[in-house]
Amino acid sequence: MINFASFSKSGRKSASAAILASTMLATACVSPIAGPDGNYAKPIGNAPVTANPTPYSEGLVCMGHYARQTGYAAPRIAVGRILDYTGKADFEGGRRVTQGASLMAISAFAKAGARLVERFDTSVSELELKYANNKLIGDDIPDDFRKITAGSIPGSDYYLVGGITELNYNIRSVGAEAFAGDLDPTDTKGSIGAKLYVINVGLDLRLVETESLEVVDVISYQKQIIGREVSVGVFDFANGNVFDVGIGGRAQEPIQLAIRSVLERAVLEMMANLYAAPSADVCSLTAGAISTNGITGDFVPAGAPLEEYNGPSRQQASAWHDRRDPALRGRN
Structure with a gap:
């Protein structure tokens, strides 16, 4: 941050003009009149769509392979x-944790090769069914x-x-700040800080046998989440001007991704129980297995041989992206 109080009158005018020019330059990409493509501005960012795995996704896929092989x-x-x-x-941002945990669990079961029946949203x-009962669907x-x-809808064996x-805030926090500089007020001063x-987040899940309503598995897991903050600042006088410059950064492990990780670990343990997996090292037992389940989920191949399904391409960042996929670039 630059302190304008120490600037001369002409210096303040020059600085104000520079800031105004920078502001106009920054807003040059925004127009009050829509362009030829019908938009006022072009959105920034070009990151491709990628898979959203956790450290347990590969284990879920291996569990599905193991079940098929055995x-x-x-x-x-x-x-x-x-x-x-x-x-x-x-107060302003709404709920702190995801309201889509059920959807995360469905994806986790799909990665493990389970046969899913829809009960979450049957609207x-x-x-x-109502239209068909009234003979309206042709x-x-x-x-x-x-x-x-009668009997066209398969029932579930278990439900989750x-x-x-x-969601516990500030289980433990630590921070340190330091300021350094000599006694001369015109010499450079510096500061540094870190926090x-x-x-943590935690959840409790139970697997219930549908016919008897007997609870056959219960799991309670938690995961800790870490965050950090670093800042560095410099204060100095130069040529009659005051410079106070500070930079810093914050990073926190995503809360919602932590919830997905806890869910996937829980589902993995439940499926290991249902599949009677001998150990947690099922990936070594299923090396080279081919299956439709992957770290993005599971699907039913539409007529193509299992070896030709598009599962691997779902995990590639360049697939179908017009700026990254050579096949698509060749069509433009």
């Missing part, structure tokens, strides 16, 4: 409500309507429910 029938899993029970919310299916067959067939139960702090 002949274990993947159970049908339904995921219910995994709610936020922490009650933590910001569309229920509406389609399915492209002239003078015919969709039939309601639970909640995010902990570390730790919070």
Whole structure:
């Protein structure tokens, strides 16, 4: 930060003109009149879409490979409500933790090769069933309507429910600041500071057998999250001007990614129990396995051989990106 109080009158005018010019330069990319493409401004940033794994995603994929190689029938899993029970919310920013933990759990089960049945949002299916019951859906067959067939919806063997139960702020924090400079007020002074702090999230999940409602597995996990802050400053007089410059940075491990990690670890342990995995080293037992499940999830191949499915491309940052994929660039 530059202290304008020490500037002369002409110096302040020059500085103000420089700031005004910089401001106009910064706003040159924004126009009150839409351009030929119909936009006022071009959005910044060009990072490609990438996979969103955790340290446990590879283990989930290996668990799915292990089940297929050993002949274990993947159970049908339904995921219910995994709610936020922490009650933590910001005054302006809303909830502190994700409200989509159920969706994260569905993705985790898919990575492990489980057969998923939808129970989280059945609104569309229920509406389609209502229309079919009133003979309103035709399915492209002239003078015919969709039939309601008894037993057409597969049931679940187990369902997962639970909640995010902990978000603890400032479990431990530490910081240090230092200021250095001699007694001469015109000599350079410097300061440096650093802070570390730790919070944690926790959740409790249970796996329930659907027919008997017997709870067959319960897991409670927590994960600590670290954050840091570093700052450096310099204060000096030069040519009759005062310069006070400071830089710094903050970084915190993402809270929502930590919740995904805890969920994936819990799902991994539950699936290991259902698959009777001998140890946590199933990846070494399934080296070279081919399957449709990957760190992005799972899907049913649409007629193509298993070896030709597009699972690997889903994990490539350059796939389908018009600036990174050579095949797409060749079409432009």
